[in-house]
Structures are given as structure tokens and as C-alpha cells.
Amino acid sequence: MAKLTLYTSKYSYHLDYISGKCPILPCLPCIAGDEGVGEVVEIEDHVCTVEPGERVVLTSRMLGTWNFYGIYHERDVHVISPKIPLPEAALLTIAPCTAYRMIKDFRLVRPGETIIQNAANSPCGQSVIQLCKAWDINTFNIVANHCGYESVKEHLLSIGATAVYTLEEAQKLTTFDTAFTRPVLGLNCLGGKFEDVMLRLIERNGTMVYYGCAFDLPIAKHVLRSDVSFNKFHLGHWDAHASVIEKDVMMNNIIQLMVIGKFIAPVHKPLELKDYNHAFRNTSNCEAFSICNYVFDFTLP
Numbered sequence: 001m002a003k004l005t006l007y008t009s010k011y012s013y014h015l016d017y018i019s020g021k022c023p024i025l026p027c028l029p030c031i032a033g034d035e036g037v038g039e040v041v042e043i044e045d046h047v048c049t050v051e052p053g054e055r056v057v058l059t060s061r062m063l064g065t066w067n068f069y070g071i072y073h074e075r076d077v078h079v080i081s082p083k084i085p086l087p088e089a090a091l092l093t094i095a096p097c098t099a100y101r102m103i104k105d106f107r108l109v110r111p112g113e114t115i116i117q118n119a120a121n122s123p124c125g126q127s128v129i130q131l132c133k134a135w136d137i138n139t140f141n142i143v144a145n146h147c148g149y150e151s152v153k154e155h156l157l158s159i160g161a162t163a164v165y166t167l168e169e170a171q172k173l174t175t176f177d178t179a180f181t182r183p184v185l186g187l188n189c190l191g192g193k194f195e196d197v198m199l200r201l202i203e204r205n206g207t208m209v210y211y212g213c214a215f216d217l218p219i220a221k222h223v224l225r226s227d228v229s230f231n232k233f234h235l236g237h238w239d240a241h242a243s244v245i246e247k248d249v250m251m252n253n254i255i256q257l258m259v260i261g262k263f264i265a266p267v268h269k270p271l272e273l274k275d276y277n278h279a280f281r282n283t284s285n286c287e288a289f290s291i292c293n294y295v296f297d298f299t300l301p
Contacts, residue, residue: 009205031064036298037080037089038070047074055095061236066273068298075244079253081258087265088258091123095266096254098211098235099127103137105238107185107207108230111136114162114181116198118142119189119212121152123266123293126159127270128187130263131254134161138180140201141196142170155267170197185209191217197227209233216263270297 040054050056056077058065063072080089109115119125120141132139143152145166153164162180165173171193173189176182182203188195189212199221202208207229210219218229239247257263269292271279279294 017139022132022226024279030062031067031070032295033065033067034061034063035090035093036065036296037086037092040093043074046107048086049074050077050079055082055084055089055091056080057251059093059239059251061239066296078248080251084255084258085265087268087270087295091265091268092251092254092258094235095123096127096131096263097250098124098233098252099131100210100250101235102187102209102233102240103128103131103135103185105233106209106229109137109185112138113185114138115182115185115187116140116142116183116201117187117189118194120156120161120164120199122189122212123211124189124267125187126156126266127263129156130159130257134257134262138162140178140180140183141165142167142197160265167194167197173201185210188214190214195221199228202228205229207231266293268293268295270295272275272297 035058037055039055040050040052040056043050043052044215056079058072058076059078060076063076064070078093080092084092103115105107115128115137117125117128120129120139121143125141129141131137131141139160139162141156141161141164143149143156143164143166145168149166156164163178183198183201184203184206185207186198186202186206188198188208188210191210191214195214199208202225206225206226209231210217211233215232215234219232222228222230254263271294273296276296279296282294
């Protein structure tokens with residue numbers, strides 16, 4: 001099993017996820033990696049919230065996880081249930097938490113209402129689908145018509161999507177002739193035509209949240225929909241101001257869904273660190289919607 005040493009404790013990391021765009025830059029030189037799951041192997045005398053043998057994930061950003069050993073402070077970790085499979089644990093602290101906050105923080109979305117999103121096949125998009133399914137919220141999901149669209153659509157429906165459309169299909173909806181209500185909240189990761197169709201379909205006085213690849217785009221579309229509220233979200237910014245209690249409540253709610261099988265990891269492929277060139281090459285050249293996400297496996301035999 002891989003071993004990591006912490007600021008106040010020693011941990012063992014298993015997996016770390018690679019993807020995305022981050023406006024928060026680390027100080028160089030640094031250890032790469034921003035999420036993963038580890039096992040505590042040693043604690044210092046004054047550590048009181050973590051015990052050796054427990055599994056933990058990092059709850060603060062840019063601390064570095066691409067190593068077999070690391071040192072972290074106990075305030076930056078969260079103990080998780082050993083019942084959670086390693087992929088779900090390794091991918092817990094970014095995409096699911098981003099999805100959770102965007103659904104919860106910008107508008108009160110009631111059961112039976114609808115959320116619309118693009119990049120629905122991304123890890124965050126899959127997290128949105130599963131959280132909404134658990135909370136009885138409908139999801140209108142837009143994906144590209146390439147990268148194995150039929151299998152992508154089948155997978156998203158299997159994890160709880162209410163409906164899945166290509167951009168072209170969504171553009172042809174002259175009226176909202178679906179079995180569910182017009183969306184009140186839009187989650188925009190891409191911009192461009194994907195954003196335009198969402199703005200056309202969203203309910204009056206709806207709410208749009210920009211994140212991911214669309215986070216730093218100028219929000220100029222309010223001219224077209226002056227009734228819509230426009231917002232930006234990045235998890236790193238939220239983390240910097242959130243209390244330990246707020247983080248724990250969010251994490252525990254997501255973990256509970258994982259334990260009972262209502263939340264699974266996005267489609268992924270484990271890789272050893274020595275194969276990082278393969279992961280980087282495919283990640284940097286991938287289109288907006290990829291079929292598979294790469295996870296580094298740091299487990300020692």
C-alpha cells in the first residue's frame with residue numbers, strides 16, 4: 001500500500017484524478033495532484049481527530065498528492081468510511097463537491113424542478129446527475145454527438161439522468177415539449193452554442209452558474225436574458241472561505257450516498273504514475289466531452 005506522510009500525520013494515497021482547468025496556481029516547485037484517498041500510518045502526539053489505519057481525503061486545495069508519501073495537517077483531511085470503494089473515495093473532493101455546491105448555493109431547487117447542464121458527461125456533470133436523482137430533481141443534460149454518444153447517453157440515463165440530448169437535438173426544441181418542467185437552474189461549463197441553447201430553454205427569472213472551462217468567460221449574455229441571474233463558481237474559492245463544519249456536512253452527505261450505492265465514480269481508467277505521458281497526451285488533446293477519465297494508482301503491492 002502506498003504511504004504518505006502528513007503535516008501532523010502520515011498517510012497512504014491510492015488514487016488521484018487528472019482533469020480540468022484551475023484558476024488557482026501553486027507556488028513552484030510543487031508536488032502535483034489535488035485529490036486522492038490515503039490511509040493514516042502514523043500521527044503526532046497532538047493529533048486528535050485522526051487515528052492510524054483510517055482512510056482520509058484532502059479537503060484543502062493544491063496540497064499535492066502525486067506521491068507515495070506526504071505530510072499534511074489534520075485540519076486539511078476528512079475521515080471517510082472504509083465501505084467506500086477506492087475510485088469513489090479518490091474522486092470525492094472535487095467533482096462531487098463542485099456539483100453539490102452549485103446545486104445548493106445559487107438557487108433553492110425543489111423536488112420535481114429541473115436543472116439544465118452542458119458537459120453532462122464530465123465528472124462534475126455525472127455528479128450533478130446523481131445528486132439530483134437522490135434529491136428528486138430532474139436533469140436536462142446536453143452532450144456532444146461524438147465520442148461514442150449512444151454509449152454515453154446510455155450511461156448517463158443509467159445513473160439517473162432524466163433526459164439526454166445532443167446540442168443539435170436541444171437546438172431543435174422550439175418549445176419545451178418534454179415530460180418535465182422548464183429548467184430553473186443552468187450549469188454552464190462550456191459557453192458558446194452550448195450556453196446559447198441553455199439560455200433559450202431556461203425558465204424566466206432562472207439562474208445560470210458558470211464554472212470549469214466557462215469560469216473565466218465574460219458574462220455578456222445578460223443582454224439576451226436580462227431576467228436571468230448570472231453567477232460564477234470555483235470550488236477553490238469556496239474552500240478558502242468555508243468553515244470546517246460546512247465542509248464536513250457536505251462531505252458526509254455525499255459519502256452517505258456513496259455508502260448506500262446511490263453515487264458511483266465517473267467512468268475512469270486507472271494508470272500507474274509511470275504512464276503519465278499517456279494520460280497527459282490524451283487529456284490535453286481530448287475534445288470537450290471525453291469518454292474516460294484517468295486515475296493514478298499509487299497502491300504499493
